[in-house]
Structure formats: structure tokens, C-alpha cells
Amino acid sequence: MIQFQNLTKTFILRGQRKVVADNINLTFPTGKSVALLGRNGAGKSTLLKMIAGTMDPTAGRIVSTGTISWPVGFAGSFHGELTGAQNTRFIARVYGVDTDELIDFVRDFAGLGTHFNLPFRTYSSGMKSRLAFGVSMGIAFDTYLVDEVTAVGDAAFKDKSNALFKERMAHSGAVVVSHGMGLVRQLCDAAAVLENGRLVYYDDVEAAIEHHERNMRGKG
Structure with missing residues (x-):
């Protein structure tokens, strides 16, 4: 509510x-x-x-x-010098979720390949969006x-995002x-x-x- x-x-x-x-x-x-x-x-x-x-x-x-989540896909809080994996690990710790599970989920969903282990500042806008959406959807929120x-x-990616979002909406x-x-x-x-x-x-x-x-x- x-x-x-x-x-x-x-x-x-x-x-x-x-x-x-x-x-x-x-x-x-x-x-x-x-x-x-x-x-x-x-x-x-x-x-x-x-x-x-x-x-x-x-x-x-x-x-x-x-x-309640932060706005899904918002990448403004990611640190440019940390890798995608390091940013994901940091957020997992902040929200008290299993670090390894979130890392595995985001790696699979975002499909960044070797870029997942490169600094966030090197990402294209599309790659940033993939990482941000994956991290957002990887944590369970009520809203x-x-x-x-x-x-x-x-x-x-749009189809994949929509399908995942609908799956989350079954419980949120x-x-x-x-x-x-x-x-x-x-x-x-x-x-x-x-x-x-x-x-x-x-x-x-x-x-x-x-x-x-x-x-x-x-x-x-």
C-alpha cells in the first residue's frame, strides 16, 4: 500500500x-x-x-x-571505477541479500560477458541499462x-525485461x-x-x- x-x-x-x-x-x-x-x-x-x-x-x-525499490534501472548510484560485478556486490550488501546469488543472476540476465568485470565508466548507455535493470530485478521488493x-x-532485451517484470509482478x-x-x-x-x-x-x-x-x- x-x-x-x-x-x-x-x-x-x-x-x-x-x-x-x-x-x-x-x-x-x-x-x-x-x-x-x-x-x-x-x-x-x-x-x-x-x-x-x-x-x-x-x-x-x-x-x-x-x-519499495529505487526506480528500476536507475544507474546513477553506481560507482564508475568499480566493475559491474563489484557494484552488484556492493548493492547486495546494502540490501542484505545473498551476494553470490545476486552476482549470478545479474551476470546471466544482463549478458555483459567480459564487460561485467570491467569498470562501469567504460560501459555504453545500453550496457549500463542492462546492469541496472538486472540488479533491480534481482532483489525482491514488495513494490x-x-x-x-x-x-x-x-x-x-525488451522482451526479456518484460517477461521478467511480469514474473516479478506475480508476487509484487x-x-x-x-x-x-x-x-x-x-x-x-x-x-x-x-x-x-x-x-x-x-x-x-x-x-x-x-x-x-x-x-x-x-x-x-
Whole structure:
């Protein structure tokens, strides 16, 4: 369960006030895979960061039960001078999971070959994404936060990522940011639309997509 209690988030951009969350009171139920929909700039990634605890709200709070992942596929916390294997080992220790099991899982999933034992700074963007997604999915969380991660990589890696994500969703919930409605329909069983600081929750994914597309047409 993720509950927003009077959640407010504002920024001042170029002298203008930008409202991402306007006193939101809403609950994402336990075990649901919720798509977070909204136009570019609506604040979806900001909301995800607040759920993850890496960004503070201006007012209000977010209350959750169970464990919540960092945004899946986020590679910003990896150390450039450490190898992929060393970064994986470090994260395993931080989260208290079996080091060897996580190393084996990530090595197999990411398919980096000899690069797994080379410094992270030498990786291409695609290789970084493979490592980050593998590490994220290799640790069991009650809720996964996903920000367009399955959009990276070639078609085979996308298929592999989607299949693994669906396998994880059999036992966990998620909050998924995606601009691909096909992916939303495939991965999510609920959705919420963020617009002008307001968040509207739908148990019916199609109803949420219709709302989102009305917003997009209105902006067009």
C-alpha cells in the first residue's frame, strides 16, 4: 500500500510556480501494478522519486507498507571505477541479500560477458541499462518503481525485461511510468493520471488511458 496524505510538491522555475502535486489524498492498493500516466512535464518522475524517498514533498507525506525499490534501472548510484560485478556486490550488501546469488543472476540476465568485470565508466548507455535493470530485478521488493526502463535496449532485451517484470509482478506490486500504452495494457492492472497537480486513480486501465488521451488532445 502506498498512501498519499495531503501530498504537495511545488517548484519555482524561471520565476514561475510549478505544481506537481496539489494536496493529493489517494491510496495505491497493496499488490497492484499501477501505471502512472501524464503528459511530459506533468511530474511523473518527480512523484516516483517522492515515493522512493529520494525527494521530499513540499508538504504532506507518503505512507507505505512493505519494501519499495529505487526506480528500476536507475544507474546513477553506481560507482564508475568499480566493475559491474563489484557494484552488484556492493548493492547486495546494502540490501542484505545473498551476494553470490545476486552476482549470478545479474551476470546471466544482463549478458555483459567480459564487460561485467570491467569498470562501469567504460560501459555504453545500453550496457549500463542492462546492469541496472538486472540488479533491480534481482532483489525482491514488495513494490517496484519503474520509469520507462523497458524502453531501452534491443528488441530481444525488451522482451526479456518484460517477461521478467511480469514474473516479478506475480508476487509484487509496481508503479510504472510509461508513454507506451501497449506496455501499460500488458503490465498494469490499474492506473492513475497526473495532470495539473491532481492525481486520479482508476481500477480500469482503459478508462485511465482514455482520460490521459483526452488530456493529450487538449494540450495539442
